[in-house]
Amino acid sequence: ILHEDCLKISKSVLKEIEAKSPSNCSDTNKFLSEINDDLEDFSNTPASPNEQILPNHTQLACDFEAVLTHFSKTYSYAYTPNNGWLPILSTLYSVLLCRSRNELYAYFTSVHHRFVASGFDKDNRACTVLRLLLQYHEPQLCSFIHCKKISISDFANNWLMSLFSSIISHQTLVLLWDVCFLLSDPLFPLQIAVVMLINAKESIEDQENLLQFITQLPALMQPDDVISLRDVSLIFSEQTPSSFRTHYLPLLFGNADPEPGQCLLSDSMCIMVMAEEVLQYTLGISADKRIEYVPPFLSFHSIHSSNSSRDDALSDCSAASRKSLHDACLRYFIIDLRTADQYNAGHLPNAFYLDANLMLSNLQAFESSVESLLSSHTEGEHLVLISSGEEEDVNLQNMIVSHLLRMNVSYISVLDGGFRAIHEALGYLGCSRVLQAHNPLKCQICLTGEASLDKAVLVTSTFSINAGKIAQSANEAAKKAVQSIKKNPVLSNFMSRGFSSLVRNAPAAPVEEKTSPKKVAPLQNTHVAPKAYRSASKALIS
Template identity: 30%
Template sequence: MADDLDDIDAILSDENFDFVGQSSQENIVSDSACSEDFVDDFDDAWHAELEDALLEGFVDHTIIRNICKCRILPPIHRAEVWKICLNIASRGNALNCWDGKLDLTEQNQIHEACEKIVDQSKTEDTEQALANLELIITFYCKSRAIKYDTEYAWTFLLQPMLELPELDRADLYNCFYAMLARYIPRESLPDAPYNLFRLILLYHDPELCSFLDSRKLTMQMFMKPWLRTLFASHCKRPVTLALWDIYLQRADPFFMFFLALVILVNAKEQVMNTMLDKQKNEIADALTEFPVALETVDVEDFCQLAMYFSDKTPQSVRKGYQDALFSGPMSLSGSKESTRVERELAQSLCIQVAVPDILLSAQPDFSSDERSESNQVRFFLVDCRSPDLYNAGHLSTAFHLDATLMLREPAEFKMAIDALSNAQEQAIQAGSAAGGEHLCLIGSGVEEEDQYMYMVIAHLLKNHRSYISVVRGGFKSIITYLSDVNINLSEWITGTSSPKQLLNLHKSSEHSFESAKENAASSSSKAPTESGTMESFMKNLSITLKSKSHNIKEKVTKFIENTHQEDDMSHMNTNYNGKPYRGTQPVFSIGDEDEHNAEEPYPNVPKKKEPVYEDSDVDEDDLVDLDEWFKQHNVKNPTACFLVLQTGRRFPAHLAVDKDDMVCLREYKAFKKSKIVTRRSLALVSKITSKRSCPELITFKFNVPTEGENEDGEAKSVEEVDRYLIPEAGQATKYIKQQIMRVLDAAES
């Protein structure tokens, strides 16, 4: 692991690799298809071998790869090799069946775009080049029933081909069609490739990814022209030709992601040190222009670094998404599969690894000699399930980490993380089958149980730990897969339970949570139907505001002036009940007495159905555009956060304060909109609490008036609770408290 980091650091250092300097002669890592021969080679013997093979005929892509070994091609053979790599060498002229009419609604836009590209090209016959471009794009739109859009940047994709005189009009169309089909992500999933790239960046450089996220800079803002044109729009023409030589030999559509990753890693220091005061659009524009500095002599080192990162990325990235993004059956926008892929990539906390890849890495008989010669990613497996489930059965090579310690016993959790790092390092040094520099966490496969594991993942990423992934489907999917392929579980699984018991255990675990949901839905309370409910409610609300505003204002003032209190560790409950975010005494609060009980976390909260916030349940009519809503309601300082349910589930949201209310808008990324899920009057805030073990977790309590009066003649009320995980909790709560005082001042007067 240390040696690999030394290698990559050497290549990235100024004296070895610079987009505008001399290229490195050092070889790091390459894949099996373009192996040890991908180094600077001053012997042109392979040129003659390539020429002989092309003259003999019967050359396919495999022969080309074996001869060229991912090197820049001789210009004289470039066009012929490209046709072989794209598998169009013997394809006919598709334009013969077309009448040649240029009568699309967008024809003027097509002509102008083609004219602009031809003016920038070095073709001798510009009129013929312009005619070819316009015919090709028009025919493609008609044959595919696509409405032309300049954002597609097809002219940039065609421009390098124009400079190969050996390609006639039919070849140009066939090359263009094959490039779009194989290497350009589908328009039916517009956000998926960029969300996938973010996960790849997060896997290799979480610090840089966190910086871009903090500036709200999405990958689309700078990557879109790279992906749509394979860098042709932002590279010098000789650089593009050399880059495509290697790209087409590799025949890997995902290679573009790793080329983009190299650019970002190379630009990291400049971005994080010199662009701190820049707006996100300025940063995006600067990043987009970085490939312009590439020179032809840099291309092989550029690709070599991309191969390094490719080899260091789990193959599940390709296997899981290639069909959806590139070469599989055509995925229609809005279909069930496309929606699943979009949602999974948008909501994933980290890369998900398929079970076969985990088992391949965890083979007990995988020798250290074989390991040193293989580019297979090696995982250090971390089982984050409860001790009972782990002891019942686990992979024999998995390290156990009780994820609940993070909230229950923070000190012990820190010790466990240190022990994990030590065990990982020892396993790597010993050449053990359990050793690997890539951490892969295993959950149960049940969403509610795995919330603790997600918090551990977030903790590791926050501390800039690279190579973090999770097993797709958790331990349940491991058991299911081994059973489906008729593998004896005892060969892989160690524990106290029999194989049959393990299967039943995980089925019953999932069933118990489903039953809990059904019971919660069936036991939801009925709304009162008494006459005069609205009038009575408004009367009680008015009385409550007038009678308590002065008292609450004093408590808010006292809280703002004295936010630092002595630590009180009596909140650590030894009889931990396994529910997240519960069982601890408030660190700060608005109120004179301690109402918190470790055995009954929220005694005044009425038992009611837990709200469900699933994308499939939302009505699009209830969704709002976040920026427009903020502007319409004059919201200042909206806070990005997570809405935390009592079950521990978290959902991305924004907390906003308008004139009189605190509003939570839950994000629905699949729709790129938000929904108002709670609206609370600031005048009804009775208490604000935080956890010592997790200060970012803020709990707001509200005394909500109900019908009737209590024994003392006061208006009845119930306590309702909202919880949020707020990264900048201090600033957010300070602003909310200031708004509470403003509302209370108004109510008092």
């Protein structure tokens, strides 16, 4: 299959190269020779005079096949006809006119590793992350596509695996890749896909053959649209929590473990936000309250400076510094889903309480509470739901997320790890200073931490007892070894001379041949044990 595909695409590549030759050139080889001279001037590596500039389609197909075969065997990836390898490879060759297989292979691996998802179940992972991103910004469109029984992977897999090279015109693709390479952002193709879908929202909702229309959507892009698409994509990137990049960038382009990554995608109804990002916003809006506390996850240069004192460091992290943190992050509307007693035992100062149990007991009262919260929610704020982190509360939290998505509420996320993550990020000192109405005697996380501390103390005490038993056993074994050495004349003679020489810090005297053994020196007065003694002791003990 690979050989046949390489033959087909090599013919089309050569036709594109011939079509790019100017009309004032006598033939294609003259045009290519001019390009070759420019490459020689740029790289200072002259080409061989017998080297053919433009190979025939058979030679080019062999080069493509060799590059992809080596790539497949090196990284244990299986080739499939629609995995995007050949479109990327052919585009690189037609633009760069690589002279050798090694050069073409280097370009291909660099682009593939940086911008194409890799690892376990890479196709489904990339499309799942795209669905979460589209749902975050435009839940109504995401729900509409889902209601039509169309999966994101049905049309987006070909986009992302080939970097749009299989669907976009060559002239537009070159400009789009220039933007991608200059930004050097692996998640930029995902943002482009989201922007294209949102821009065509009205057209998508009116189409009968929806799947075919969405699949061919990038083909409508013109070269003049690339710059506008880049600007809008960057705006959407700024309106996405930075935790999105922290969570999903290693999952798509790193060496993340399959099981935790799969749980991150399958168990999440929406994007997860890290506790540190939420606390940055909380500390920013609390600047006027003079909270003189710097959480451990925020590192300021003045704190680590040897010339500044703690008071100077805290003054640097004053209202202005925390306000700058607030301006640098998104504006969050925090909804606390824990029980009322736990909310009253400590919560973020900008968190609003929502009784999650009402969704199971009284749905009408729950909907009324949600409407009241959303009425106080200003446009542009990003909703963050905080649960306790327990499994039962997480299931209830997912039900609330699903309810909000049916209401077409955008910018919905959940706190990764629940309120426990907030508690751990702040630490004991931070909880008492940042959290509002924090009561360690009633806070469930504080009580759980005290139980863990008592258990740790018990384990330490047990270790001390065991260590005493081990020392006692070692002393008894040492006494038995000493008695065994005293009974052995040869060892006694050697040990007496060895210890005497070591204690006096002088070289050992030569051993004299005597019929009767020399009197053994008392071992308890020696300070240094030679290797021979330790070896003999081990042998006797065994």
